[in-house]
Amino acid sequence: MGTLIVYYSRNGGTRKAAEALAEEIGAELAEIRETRKRRGFFGFMRSGFESATKRIVPILPLEPACDLASYDRVILATPVWAGGLASPMRSFLAAHAAEIRDHGVLVTHSAPDDSYAPVMDAVDAVVGRKRSFERSVVSDLHVG
Numbered sequence: 001m002g003t004l005i006v007y008y009s010r011n012g013g014t015r016k017a018a019e020a021l022a023e024e025i026g027a028e029l030a031e032i033r034e035t036r037k038r039r040g041f042f043g044f045m046r047s048g049f050e051s052a053t054k055r056i057v058p059i060l061p062l063e064p065a066c067d068l069a070s071y072d073r074v075i076l077a078t079p080v081w082a083g084g085l086a087s088p089m090r091s092f093l094a095a096h097a098a099e100i101r102d103h104g105v106l107v108t109h110s111a112p113d114d115s116y117a118p119v120m121d122a123v124d125a126v127v128g129r130k131r132s133f134e135r136s137v138v139s140d141l142h143v144g
């Protein structure tokens with residue numbers, strides 16, 4: 001039943017990249033949301049810490065609600081945090097990877113090099129399969 005892009009975005013960069021990709025390939029979109037805010041310097045620091053320590057954090061149901069198994073491919077869109085996978089995306093995958101038939105990865109990052117590449121591999125490692133699609137997008141670093 002087509003492609004779904006599941007994204008997490010703290011500051012809007014990944015949302016923008018996911019929306020542009022959805023428009024390009026004709027995919028649907030769903031957002032991973034959280035119970036707790038990550039604003040400001042402390043939110044920034046906590047986010048980096050959670051990524052580096054592979055934390056699982058509380059997340060809300062996808063918006064809109066989706067039956068992941070009904071999609072041919074699910075593209076997982078995440079920012080790079082401290083060289084790793086954003087904790088809300090790690091948490092989503094910990095709960096739902098088994099429902100995904102085939103996956104792609106979209107990462108957004110601020111470093112103008114290929115230091116995002118291990119994050120794509122980190123998604124594959126959690127899902128337990130090699131990605132069938134990948135895209136990386138450079139976007140601004142936001143602390144606030």
Ligand SMILES: Cc1cc2nc3c(=O)[nH]c(=O)nc-3n(C[C@H](O)[C@H](O)[C@H](O)COP(=O)(O)O)c2cc1C
Nearest residue numbers: 009010011012013014079082083108109110111140
């Ligand atoms: C806590 C934190 C850590 C980050 N660490 C990195 C990093 O290690 N490498 C990088 O290229 N970008 C890093 N960034 C930049 C984000 O990956 C980039 O700005 C991303 O597009 C933000 O997505 P968003 O606007 O959807 O939240 C970091 C951003 C945050 C908030």
